[in-house]
Amino acid sequence: MTSSFNPLRRQLFRGDVRVQRLPLRPPWSVDEQQFTQDCTRCQECIKACPENILEVGSGGFPEVNFKQGECSFCGDCAASCEASVFRPVQEIPWQQQARISDACITHKQVICRSCGENCEPEAIQFKLVAGQVAVPEIDLDSCNGCGACVAVCPTQAVKVSQNEPEAVL
Ligand code: SF4
Ligand code: SF4
Ligand code: SF4
DSSP: OOOOOOHHHHHHHTTOTTOOSOOOOOTTBOOHHHHHHHOOOOOHHHHHOTTOOEEEOGGGOEEEOTTSOOOOOOOHHHHHOOSSOBOOTTSOOOOEEEEEOTTOGGGGTOOOOHHHHTOTTOOEEEEOOTTSOOEEEEOTTTOOOOOTTTTTOTTOOEEEEESSOOOOO
16 A cells, blocks of 8 residues: 655645654654655554554654653564565664753753663763763764653653754755
């Protein structure tokens, strides 16, 4: 089954020119155009995810939402899919990485290390500055985009996004 639905095109028609980011598809997804063309919206990947981080997104296509948890890279989403929208799980799952905005409360001199404490690859280090609260810094070489640092942040300062966002146009 094919579909002509294109969420990016719809964003453009709505005049939402600020939207530059593609929806976050499950790990190992093929590129956005092929994904929205070949995904049947059967929701099998959503049901298969043991971490409950997949949800029905715009147009009925699956999207990742880290509000409830993190990706364990188990591969169950890819295994459950009968369409050709996932790459082999032997490949790198995606190019997603975490970013921390100025909303981080350490910038207001409030001590917090929640994101770092939940980062298994230890990609978040806290930079010590004399007389100041330590501020988190992400080592992008170590971050795998699992999203474990997102829900634990009290100020929603952490977002996971593609390391080189694709332009809409
Ligand atoms: S790899 Fe596993 S945890 Fe990650 S989105 Fe797919 S099913 Fe969910
Ligand atoms: S996305 Fe995962 S690996 Fe990257 S900083 Fe957050 S917890 Fe660590
Ligand atoms: S969890 Fe959020 S507020 Fe706390 S240090 Fe990390 S980014 Fe800052």
